[in-house]
Amino acid sequence: MSEPPPLRVRGLTRRFGDLTAVDALSLELRAGEILGFLGPNGAGKSTTLRACAGLLRPDAGDIEIAGASLASAPLRARALMGFVPDRPFLYERLSAREFLDFVGALYGLAPDACAARAAALLARLDLIGAADDLIEGYSLGMRQKVSVVAALLHDPPLVMLDEPLQGLDPRAARALKDLLRERAASGGGVLVSTHLLEVAERLCDRVVILHRGKKLAEGSLEELRGASGLEAAGAPATLEDVFLELTREEAAEGGE
Amino acid sequence: MRLAGVALGRWRLARNHLLPRGGRSRGRRSSALLVLALMLVMAGLIGSGLAALFAQLALEGASPAEAAMALGLLLALVLVALLVFDLHEAVATLLLDSDLELLRRSPLSPAALLGLKLLDALPRTATPLVVLGLPAVAGYASAYPLPAWAWLLLPAALLALWTIPLGLGVAAAMHLLRLVPARRAREALALFSTLTLTLIWVANAFLLPRLTDPAEGLPRAAFAALTATPPGAAWSPAHWAARGFGAAAAGDPAGAARHAAPLLLAALLSLALAGWSAGRHLEGTQAGLATRAGGRPSQVRRPAVRGGRPSLLRAILARDARLFMRDWTVLGDVLTAAALWTLLPLVSAPLHHAPGPGLARTMLLALTVGLGYEVAARSVPFERDGLAWVRLAPVRPGRWLAAKLAGAATIALPILAVVTASLVLGFRLPPGEALAILSLVLPALGLSLCLGLWTGVAFGDPHWTNPRAALSLAGRLLATGLLIAQAAGWLLLAQLAPPGSFEGLRLGLPLVLAAAVSVVPLRAAAARLSRLEWCH
Numbered sequence: 001m002s003e004p005p006p007l008r009v010r011g012l013t014r015r016f017g018d019l020t021a022v023d024a025l026s027l028e029l030r031a032g033e034i035l036g037f038l039g040p041n042g043a044g045k046s047t048t049l050r051a052c053a054g055l056l057r058p059d060a061g062d063i064e065i066a067g068a069s070l071a072s073a074p075l076r077a078r079a080l081m082g083f084v085p086d087r088p089f090l091y092e093r094l095s096a097r098e099f100l101d102f103v104g105a106l107y108g109l110a111p112d113a114c115a116a117r118a119a120a121l122l123a124r125l126d127l128i129g130a131a132d133d134l135i136e137g138y139s140l141g142m143r144q145k146v147s148v149v150a151a152l153l154h155d156p157p158l159v160m161l162d163e164p165l166q167g168l169d170p171r172a173a174r175a176l177k178d179l180l181r182e183r184a185a186s187g188g189g190v191l192v193s194t195h196l197l198e199v200a201e202r203l204c205d206r207v208v209i210l211h212r213g214k215k216l217a218e219g220s221l222e223e224l225r226g227a228s229g230l231e232a233a234g235a236p237a238t239l240e241d242v243f244l245e246l247t248r249e250e251a252a253e254g255g256e
Numbered sequence: 257m258r259l260a261g262v263a264l265g266r267w268r269l270a271r272n273h274l275l276p277r278g279g280r281s282r283g284r285r286s287s288a289l290l291v292l293a294l295m296l297v298m299a300g301l302i303g304s305g306l307a308a309l310f311a312q313l314a315l316e317g318a319s320p321a322e323a324a325m326a327l328g329l330l331l332a333l334v335l336v337a338l339l340v341f342d343l344h345e346a347v348a349t350l351l352l353d354s355d356l357e358l359l360r361r362s363p364l365s366p367a368a369l370l371g372l373k374l375l376d377a378l379p380r381t382a383t384p385l386v387v388l389g390l391p392a393v394a395g396y397a398s399a400y401p402l403p404a405w406a407w408l409l410l411p412a413a414l415l416a417l418w419t420i421p422l423g424l425g426v427a428a429a430m431h432l433l434r435l436v437p438a439r440r441a442r443e444a445l446a447l448f449s450t451l452t453l454t455l456i457w458v459a460n461a462f463l464l465p466r467l468t469d470p471a472e473g474l475p476r477a478a479f480a481a482l483t484a485t486p487p488g489a490a491w492s493p494a495h496w497a498a499r500g501f502g503a504a505a506a507g508d509p510a511g512a513a514r515h516a517a518p519l520l521l522a523a524l525l526s527l528a529l530a531g532w533s534a535g536r537h538l539e540g541t542q543a544g545l546a547t548r549a550g551g552r553p554s555q556v557r558r559p560a561v562r563g564g565r566p567s568l569l570r571a572i573l574a575r576d577a578r579l580f581m582r583d584w585t586v587l588g589d590v591l592t593a594a595a596l597w598t599l600l601p602l603v604s605a606p607l608h609h610a611p612g613p614g615l616a617r618t619m620l621l622a623l624t625v626g627l628g629y630e631v632a633a634r635s636v637p638f639e640r641d642g643l644a645w646v647r648l649a650p651v652r653p654g655r656w657l658a659a660k661l662a663g664a665a666t667i668a669l670p671i672l673a674v675v676t677a678s679l680v681l682g683f684r685l686p687p688g689e690a691l692a693i694l695s696l697v698l699p700a701l702g703l704s705l706c707l708g709l710w711t712g713v714a715f716g717d718p719h720w721t722n723p724r725a726a727l728s729l730a731g732r733l734l735a736t737g738l739l740i741a742q743a744a745g746w747l748l749l750a751q752l753a754p755p756g757s758f759e760g761l762r763l764g765l766p767l768v769l770a771a772a773v774s775v776v777p778l779r780a781a782a783a784r785l786s787r788l789e790w791c792h
Contacts, residue, residue: 055647055790079650089644093582094575095556105571106649112563134554134582 004067006158006189012061021047023213029189036204037193044213045193049162053083066157082151084161088143092136096146107154121149140167160191201239298387306395312474314399322483324502330392331494337384337452339421344445370534406504413497416523423526427533430541443585446722493522572659589723590630594671597626613689616679620697625742628704629735632664636712637726644790653785664705695763699770700746710777711735713784
């Protein structure tokens with residue numbers, strides 16, 4: 001029997017009052033894949049990620065993390081994922097090392113193993129020198145790095161990142177992208193929401209384009225080029241061209 | 257730049273803050289009106305107390321000028337409270353407001369920017385004026401009637417009393433933020449401003465009833481202290497204002513004008529000081545804040561790496577201990593509040609009667625029900641955004657709550673132990689009596705911590721800026737109601753099972769009762785946690 005995918009979403013719907021932020025969204029993230037989550041502001045990307053992380057309850061639909069249902073087996077599902085939010089969930093008056101020690105205990109990691117893994121990841125992201133400083137003195141990029149380490153600490157099969165590159169310097173951004181590629185190469189699934197289309201183009205194996213809470217397109221860059229019709233026009237289309245073309249069409253239809 | 261357009265924008269901002277429109281804003285609107293209603297109730301209660309005080313002074317023959325010295329003392333208290341409030345608001349609105357960057361980049365002169373921010377600060381700093389300044393003058397006027405023209409002096413005097421500390425507050429804030437990280441300065445000042453209000457409230461509840469006892473009259477020493485001219489009165493703006501009212505009450509318009517003139521001059525000088533400080537230092541201070549956003553890095557000792565099995569309880573206890581010990585505003589607040597809760601029963605105790613075991617028991621009960629709010633309820637929003645880990649990590653809500661309960665008990669029990677030991681020694685309680693009190697107080701603490709955890713989970717605001725307001729207003733009001741209900745319930749139980757009744761029942765009943773009732777808030781908190789959503 002084949003392994004369940006790191007993430008499977010079926011018919012996810014989430015409303016805020018009259019606003020339907022995510023509308024019957026279905027998607028699947030395969031093992032060993034980096035899936036890019038794209039869409040204009042307010043498209044529902046962060047809502048989807050937060051619902052998949054268990055921070056928001058869906059109004060309808062199922063979410064499975066590596067075969068564990070978030071609704072019926074929430075503890076098992078949460079143990080199988082790591083989440084990097086757009087605004088890190090940190091304790092200002094702990095040091096990075098103390099914070100990661102705490103997160104490791106939440107995930108049931110043995111203290112010595114947790115300390116070793118945290119040190120390795122902190123070193124990888126060039127934060128080991130500031131690991132004993134209080135987080136309240138950290139820059140945005142440093143906080144983002146701590147958040148990434150916290151998500152990877154327990155080595156989950158699924159990692160979800162909401163705008164993970166914001167605030168990171170080029171060296172740290174490269175280190176993070178390498179880390180994510182390594183995770184995918186070792187069979188994990190990575191879901192990345194980003195506004196940076198060049199990053200998505202270079203990093204992701206497939207992308208899902210979300211618009212007004214609905215899935216507009218899904219596939220590799222080549223498949224999306226075909227779907228947008230730009231390839232037929234003969235022009236070498238980038239992901240940005242495809243994205244603008246698809247969201248322009250949808251906006252025009254929505255405006256009618 | 258159209259100053260009128262900018263001012264209109266500020267007006268709309270203030271109006272939407274106080275009276276938000278739209279369906280989702282209903283809660284915020286009722287909350288703003290509730291704050292206003294609470295302020296008016298507090299002003300009414302303090303005003304009636306002060307009216308009784310001035311009536312007593314008049315009854316005992318104090319002249320308008322002598323009674324004006326008592327008014328001067330009250331207005332000096334207003335001035336001190338305003339200075340604390342203004343310093344806090346100057347830090348909050350003048351240096352840290354979210355719209356400050358936008359206003360600084362717009363072509364506004366420093367004077368216009370300062371004017372706009374002072375208008376922003378006006379309603380928020382007006383609390384001491386509304387709850388103490390205005391009631392003090394009204395109380396004075398009820399015993400020493402003022403002529404109609406003298407009421408024109410009131411708005412000018414109150415405006416001057418508001419302006420003088422504001423100028424000093426603005427100037428002091430510029431220097432303070434060069435020394436202390438902005439967030440800590442803001443939290444500490446918020447705490448000081450709330451404690452100032454609390455102290456005013458305690459003074460009103462504790463001192464005034466004793467000074468205005470119609471049966472015993474005003475103690476001689478108190479009469480002398482209230483009506484004497486204090487040293488430095490010639491240089492006190494509060495006494496200038498009070499003497500102005502005193503002269504008005506005596507029907508002396510020239511005297512009133514003579515005392516009001518330096519008051520208004522001081523207000524103008526203070527505004528000029530604020531303008532000068534802002535023009536000279538505002539830009540530099542804000543630039544400094546932007547470049548050291550988080551303050552200097554503080555290094556802490558590296559946690560010891562242990563072998564063996566992971567322990568959630570140990571991890572949560574260690575985290576809470578670290579967070580608590582590194583936050584001196586919250587630590588100081590909990591200790592101050594513990595002292596105030598213990599002393600609270602003295603407010604209603606007879607002044608000259610010797611306290612007995614009953615008073616010790618009531619004081620300890622007040623402390624225990626207070627600790628539920630002070631420690632357990634606030635321990636939830638105290639986690640701020642880190643609270644999201646309850647939903648992210650594979651931890652059952654019940655286990656998390658059990659660890660939080662243990663953490664709250666770890667902080668509350670030593671406080672209770674110290675106070676119990678002090679009261680047992682101070683009241684010379686026999687061991688049997690002390691044991692009987694503890695048999696009531698310990699279960700009461702358990703229930704209080706459980707109820708506190710529930711209010712923290714249900715009403716905690718992770719984005720609090722004032723440690724005394726870490727729960728939403730509705731949560732604070734509900735918590736107050738629960739504290740009163742708990743205290744009343746435990747006191748009733750103590751009355752129903754007095755010493756001498758069946759010992760086993762007397763000692764065991766509170767424990768059984770607390771254990772049975774505690775299940776309800778704990779289950780409600782766990783259910784609430786499992787439904788918690790994180791949209792921030």
